[in-house]
């Protein structure tokens with residue numbers, strides 16, 4: 440079957456949530472230019488951004504590294520309407536116009552209602568977001584209208600029934616989430632097929648966890664396949680590619696080396712063989728046996744935290760403690776001497792809960808921060824006593 444959007448070249452998209460940074464919130468333009476060049480030179484052309492990615496720096500980098508440097512017909516650009524930036528219908532158009540200006544374009548190829556779940560959908564619907572997006576579609580300011588989605592299949596079904604005009608659904612889909620009872624990726628994907636909606640894939644590496652937090656036994660399973668051209672990242676990226684209706688798989692590369700690795704997996708795409716798939720399921724089971732916090736480092740929580748707590752970084756510390764028990768001391772040093780050196784400790788949390796309502800993975804952030812306090816701060820106090 441052909442592609443629903445033939446203008447999208449290849450099966451891989453350029454995600455811009457995890458661009459390389461010089462320091463917090465400052466994108467490394469030189470590295471990003473290299474990544475953009477490599478990606479386009481390899482025949483791919485779909486770019487994805489959002490107003491809230493990297494605190495606004497992602498859209499700006501898209502202009503500097505992509506739209507200022509390449510003609511409009513060299514790339515396809517998707518953007519999103521994010522919840523934190525509007526409170527009523529009247530807010531949406533000025534926001535949209537500012538997004539066009541920041542990105543340096545006069546239309547978006549795709550415009551998605553960002554991170555829809557049961558609660559957010561009600562806000563978007565009641566505040567006229569869907570209606571405004573459909574008007575923008577009529578006016579040609581967006582070429583295609585869709586949603587990105589983080590909830591269970593029944594919520595998606597309601598949205599698709601209410602708005603049959605939706606042309607594409609971006610879903611979280613990877614071998615870890617595939618049969619997960621909380622993400623329901625398989626069910627959500629199957630629903631997209633039932634409603635004949637093309638699918639964009641996000642989080643194929645689950646925020647890098649399927650590379651950075653694979654246990655040694657899982658890596659050994661991949662090694663047993665004996666293919667030096669493949670890696671944990673390439674196996675994970677190839678997993679969604681075999682599913683019908685998948686138009687693009689967004690990779691969140693953070694360096695030219697990572698994007699080159701991803702290109703090697705996706706340029707002449709081959710679906711996983713039966714043997715590779717069997718290994719992937721074994722790896723999934725080994726990964727799940729670890730008790731990891733399922734944070735994808737999207738940083739949506741941090742954007743709304745009044746205490747500016749580096750939540751995903753603190754969770755990465757807790758995950759490192761779980762994965763690398765012999766390195767506990769170095770994680771503790773990192774927590775105190777790098778991460779929270781200038782404040783913003785886990786114990787600064789005031790329990791307002793804003794982070795939790797913004798977390799697409801539904802993580803109990805406040806409780807997890809209490810674990811971090813116990814693990815890193817109270818133990819430290821004990822040592823001082």
Ligand code: SF4
Nearest residue numbers: 744788789791792794
């Ligand atoms: S509950 Fe704590 S971590 Fe979450 S937004 Fe409020 S202060 Fe920040």
Ligand code: SF4
Nearest residue numbers: 734735737738740798
């Ligand atoms: S805690 Fe949730 S919102 Fe925050 S970075 Fe992790 S997955 Fe994203």
